[in-house]
Amino acid sequence: MFTNQTHLQHLLRPDQYTSEEQYRAELRHLFQPAWHPLAVKSDLARPGDFLTFDLLETPILVRNFGGELRAFLNVCPHRHSRLTDKPRGNTERLRCQYHGWEFNAEGRTGKIPDARAFRPWDRDNSCLRRFAVETCGDVVFVNLGENPVPLREWLGAVWEPWQDYGGDYRHAATWEKDFPCNWKIVLENSLESYHIPEVHPKTFKEYSAEENSWHELTDTFTSFRTVPPSDWPTRAGNWMVRRLGRPVENMYWHRVRHPHVTGASLDVMRIMQCVFPTGPATCRYRSLFFTLRGARRGPLAWATYRFLRPIATAVAKKVFDEDGRIYGGVQQGLVASPHRGVIGTREERIFHFQEYVTRGCRGPRELTVAADRA
Incomplete structure (x- = not known):
């Protein structure tokens, strides 16, 4: 009724x-x-697997780092290029397609070509912007907020x-x-x-x-x-x-x-x-x-x-x-x-x-x- x-x-x-x-x-x-369902775990099964999305006017990259899923703004802090324009793929390292800057699972810089050219190094402003990632069942959710409530709490019933x-x-x-x-x-x-x-x-x-x-x-x-x-x-x-x-x-x-x-x-x-x-x-x-x-x-x-x-x-x-x-x-x-x-x-x-x-x-x-x- x-x-x-x-x-x-x-x-x-x-x-x-x-x-x-x-x-x-x-x-x-x-x-x-809100939390947004974007993919399933099998889409990101292997270390190095990644997916990109345009989500609510925001370019997103989700990647498997040694079994841990991370989501970042798909924009390099160096000269603002998208890290990649590919919708999906697998790479040994997260690397910007423009000048080759590399980033680790925390979004911090790794190898930088000719790093001496950037002395003194501004580490705090050279990180990728990170977003929260959680799963429910096999579904991968991403949240664009700064301090989101946990996915389980948000989904509720x-x-x-x-x-x-x-x-x-x-x-x-x-x-x-x-x-x-x-x-x-x-x-x-x-x-x-x-x-x-x-x-x-x-x-x-x-x-x-x-x-x-x-x-x-x-x-x-x-x-x-x-x-x-x-x-x-x-x-x-x-x-x-x-x-x-x-x-x-x-x-x-x-x-x-x-x-x-x-x-x-x-x-x-x-x-x-x-x-x-x-x-x-x-x-x-x-x-x-x-x-x-x-x-x-x-x-x-x-x-x-x-x-x-x-x-x-x-x-x-x-x-x-x-x-x-x-x-x-x-x-x-x-x-x-x-x-x-x-x-x-x-x-x-x-x-x-x-x-x-x-x-x-x-x-x-x-x-x-x-x-x-x-």
């Missing part, structure tokens, strides 16, 4: 999906303190369920795409099932009945769960789950940790998705997809896993593409809309998300002033 039994007000105005001021406020108040993004579930694929829309459009779409019959007529067909749907709403987290339909894909999935040695729970979960990280799960798969604003009316949507491998070994279990992995991945990408087709139209509609908007009970997680954005973008100082006035 849903928490609300009457429709709700659309709290965000159309201009809050297009304005530069709103975009900057969201970066500062919502995204700067989703820490335990997201621990199994790994283990019995193996990373199958990562994909991302840029969309011509505000990031909130993508996130809000993920928070409701009302669009399913229109947008996913072949993959999901219809939304579940209210008596088989449950929402949980808290200040920083919401969830949706339902019982999958008893059709042949579900029955086939249950057969594969048993062959791989896992109990059949027969439950679909969708969880979000505001502002932008979502995780969905069925017995056969796990998917973590994160939407990053790249401008007032543009965003990047990244997916980390896992399929069940289970603990059972042997020819049948191996064949089942090899069969399940590409099929589940293909279905997940199809759903991703189906949703992606409507984002641009929603953005264009918001630009022209004279309407207030309305939110139905099946969309109540959107109302809760909009409350989070409205409250969060006031910032600590604004909230204190508002409280004093009250």
Whole structure:
């Protein structure tokens, strides 16, 4: 059952999906303190493996230093070049592509070509800027803040369920795409099932009945769960789950940790998705997809896993593409809309998300002033 039994007000105005001021406020108040899932451990399995990202207007480099993951601003303190323009790779040393300055796991300088030319040495101002890195399950998170709360504390209610993004579930694929829309459009779409019959007529067909749907709403987290339909894909999935040695729970979960990280799960798969604003009316949507491998070994279990992995991945990408087709139209509609908007009970997680954005973008100082006035 849903928490609300009457429709709700659309709290965000159309201009809050297009304005530069709103975009900057969201970066500062919502995204700067947040943890961002960027990769999985297998992407950085060997010493010297690295990945680079453009995250919230900040170039990031994540690297394996002898088994320890470190994240740095991908900018050399010497002459401001990016350390590397490659999206991924493996190097014996972290070395700037421009003049060959080398850096250790703490971001301090190592070998410097013709180091005598830089006497006296300003060691404090010659270090890379470092960011916090932590993991949940097999997922690697990075935080851009100066003194972030620990990842487990930030994730809160989703820490335990997201621990199994790994283990019995193996990373199958990562994909991302840029969309011509505000990031909130993508996130809000993920928070409701009302669009399913229109947008996913072949993959999901219809939304579940209210008596088989449950929402949980808290200040920083919401969830949706339902019982999958008893059709042949579900029955086939249950057969594969048993062959791989896992109990059949027969439950679909969708969880979000505001502002932008979502995780969905069925017995056969796990998917973590994160939407990053790249401008007032543009965003990047990244997916980390896992399929069940289970603990059972042997020819049948191996064949089942090899069969399940590409099929589940293909279905997940199809759903991703189906949703992606409507984002641009929603953005264009918001630009022209004279309407207030309305939110139905099946969309109540959107109302809760909009409350989070409205409250969060006031910032600590604004909230204190508002409280004093009250």
